[in-house]
Each structure stands twice: as C-alpha cells, then as structure tokens.
Amino acid sequence: MQYDVVIAGAGPVGLFLSCELAQAGCSVLVLEQAGSPDSPLKRLPFGLRGLNAPTLEALDRRGLLDAVVATQVLRPDKGPPPPGTAHWLAQSRPLGGHFAGIPFALEDVDSGRWPRRLPTPVPDQMAVALQSLEAVLAERAIALGVRIVRGCAVLAVSPDEAGMAIETSGAPVHGRWLVGCDGARSTVRKQSGFVFAGSPPEFTGHTLQVELADPTVLTPGRQFTEHGMCNFNPPGTLALADFDGGAGHRTPLDLRTAQALLRRVSGREATITALHLATTWTDAARQATAYRSGRVLLAGDAAHMHSPLGGQGLNLGIGDAMNLGWKLAAVVRGQAADSLLDSYQAERHPIGARVLDWSRAQVALMRPGPGSRALAAVVADLAATRDGATYLAERLWGVAQPALFDGDHPWVGRSVPDVRLADGRRMGELLRAGKGLLLGLDSGVSLGPIIDHVSRSFPCVMSAARGALGLGAVLVRPDGIVAWACDAGGDASGLESSLERWFGVRR
Structure with a gap:
C-alpha cells in the first residue's frame, strides 16, 4: 500500500506531525524501531520534560492540552514531585527555570514586557513525563486513522517516480513523501544525504539511577567540580557531566566503572551499592544544513541535535511539526505547490540555530576552570535581577519569539493572540x-x-x-x-x- 506520508519515528514529534497530516485528510504510516512505547527512560525521573509556551499553544490549538494537563508532574492534587525528580522543582520558592543550572525566580519575571503575549488560560510552561505525552499523542493519532507500526526499523530509502521506496526490518513500504523524525542518529537523514554540520562534544553526560551506601556523602543539587558537574537528586538519581570530549558516550557502565566515574566527577568518596539504570548523551550541537531533499524532510532531533540542557529539544521539534504539518498536507492534497515547503526551511532553521547557540552558551558556563566559574557568578547575579530573570524566561518559555517572516503589519509572522471573540470562543x-x-x-x-x-x-x-x-x-x-x-x-x-x-x- 502506498501512503501519502511515511514518518520514521513515533516520538512526540513524529506522532504530533502524524496527527496534523491525518487531520488534514492524508494517509499516514508511522514506523518505530522500538517494539514498545514503554521505557524507563521515558518515565520519571529520567523522562521529565518541560513544555514551553509555543508547545502548549500548539496543543491547545489542536484540542490536546486538557489531556496533557491531566498528566503534568506538578499539580496541587498530586502532592510533591516524585523522589529523584529535578531538585529545583522541589524548592519552596517558585522558580521559573534555569540556565546552565543557574536558577531564576518566578516572582522576578516581568510578563508585562511581552506586549504580544496576552493573558490566556494556556500556561507558559509545564512539566510532564515523556511517556505520558507520547500516550496522549498516540491515542489521538490512532483515532485519526494513523497506522503506527512498532518494532519496524527503517533500513534504507530511495526515491522513485511515485515518491519514496522504504526498506524496513519488516515489509517494504512506499510513501509519496517521507519525513525523518527518527532522532539524532536518523537513518533517514543519513540515507538521504543530508549534511549534518556543527560542533563536536566537549563532555559526556551520564544519567544514572543508583543506590548509594550513604547518600549524605553527596550534596543535593548541582555542584561544579574540577572535572565537570554532578547533579544529585536524592535518593539515587544522578546527572554527571564529564568533560572528556564525548569519549564516554555509549560506553556501557557496570557498577564498578559507574562508581569510579562518580567519584572522579563529584570529588567525593561515594559508594554505589546497586546500578539500576544508566544512559549517556553529549553536548554535540549539529544541524542539517537543509531540512528538505526532494521528497524527504526532517523534523525534530533528526534535523538538529544539542545537549538537553534547558529542555529545548522537545519544544523545538513540536514547533517543527506544527509548522510543517499543514504545509505538507496542502502539497499532498494539491492545494499548494511544492514551493510552499521552502518556507519550512526558511522559518524553522533559524530557530534551530538559535537554540543550538543557547545550548553552547550553557556549556561555556559549565566548563571546569576558574574562568567559567567567574562567568557563571556574573550570570547568577544577572539572573537574580528583574531584567535578567525576564530575559531568561523569555528565551526558555518561548514567549517572545522573533517574527517568522516580514510583513506590513506588526502582527504578521507572529503567533496570533489568544483573543476571546464576541461569541465567547477563544x-x-x-x-x-x-x-x-x-x-x-x-x-x-x-x-x-x-x-x-x-x-x-x-x-x-x-x-x-x-x-x-x-x-x-x-x-x-x-x-x-x-x-x-x-x-x-x-x-x-x-x-x-x-x-x-x-x-x-x-x-
């Protein structure tokens, strides 16, 4: 069977895009390498994700926000966040977020400085578990007629007269269009010849779930050391940044090597008695120089990768899907020429580049050495001011993004205000x-x-x-x-x- 669009990857970006396309009348197949949507890396605490204002607006505009709100991590009726969840979420003073671990207070943010961000019931930020978000999106996709095939990896892709022939670990499939939402190591991107340019990693990030003989040996929260950074969320969740040039990425850790790593990075004689879960990542920052090649497009981490510092990756990917979905659907339906897709690259690529630089700036503050610590102290002082907190919130929450394109009116190229009309609808x-x-x-x-x-x-x-x-x-x-x-x-x-x-x- 030929589909209008085949999407590689059933993460939030691929699922959201599939909903956009199916709602517009396209036939959509989603291929996912993992056999099950369930994963400990998607559950709390590892699966904690922050949603910003544009993402929450997108969910609201598609009627998905209420279902996502019901899953959010921080709610009065749910009590405190689960053990091991990010340390800053449990602070008594409400915080608006952080930049390279430097927090800023919610009460210092002056939302009056965003004239185009009108009062709305849609929040500016929200914490959710990745698995819960994916479940909401998958349910909507299936209801719209999207076919999701799990345990089916994309192996090779090639263009033909009718679109794209796709070889998988199961049966071959065909789509008029193919979208790679298959992550930073995207097979679709590699098979289609996209250039993935950027900067190499400076550190390896290790996220660990452990049992410690004496948790009091480690200080809760984020501590910078001569080898990197140790973020300890009791009783046993650790995030370590080892400035090794990325050498430790994807290197399996056993209990002995994990303990040696922890002691070296933290500078403390901590003893790990059990290692339950470990994953690695780096701060490599790369972006596809083009988001489209013929009938192949990229979105999410397949189009841009960076460190998870500040939690911008998921939001960036949902923005890609919201921008691309209606355009690709219009092309598929014959309502628009292929040239409409040029605006996807023009509008989203600069935003991706801006986020990559935001990530690089945080890495600069995390580097071991007196220069970085001195610079971090200056940024901490700025974050404690009203101007500094408002600027950081503006960037992290995405509430004042630049216009996507120029026009003759100040509102052109910007997100439409959530006005309430005379008939009562928003x-x-x-x-x-x-x-x-x-x-x-x-x-x-x-x-x-x-x-x-x-x-x-x-x-x-x-x-x-x-x-x-x-x-x-x-x-x-x-x-x-x-x-x-x-x-x-x-x-x-x-x-x-x-x-x-x-x-x-x-x-």
Missing part, C-alpha cells in the same frame, strides 16, 4: 480543525467577496474581539501564525497576495 478553539482562518474584527472593513471565495476552502469567522488590539481583520495560518493583518478602519491591501502565498487561493 482564538485557540477556532484553530482546532487545523485550518486557516480569516477573521474580520471590524464590520467597517469590506472583505465580503474575498471571504466568500476563501470560505470554500478554509473556514471563515466574522466576529468582534473583546479588548483593544486595534485589528480590523486578520488572516491566520493553520499553525496559528498571522499571515496578514490590518488595523481597524484599514483596507484589505496585501490580503490577496497573502491568500495566494500561503493558501494558493486566487481571487
């Missing part, structure tokens, strides 16, 4: 169907003929917003990005070109 609710919207917010603006034309392909809502945004009309892409806007009392100049550019609609 903007996020209007985007649940995954389609574009043309909204006239001022009855004095005459857009009738164009709206009638667009409504045959895309839903159109005419209503009045509560508030003082001053908008007369707004065209919103399916991913919630403003494609065109005019002020109250303005005219519709530029609307036709925006309709054609993003939706292939000609008057």
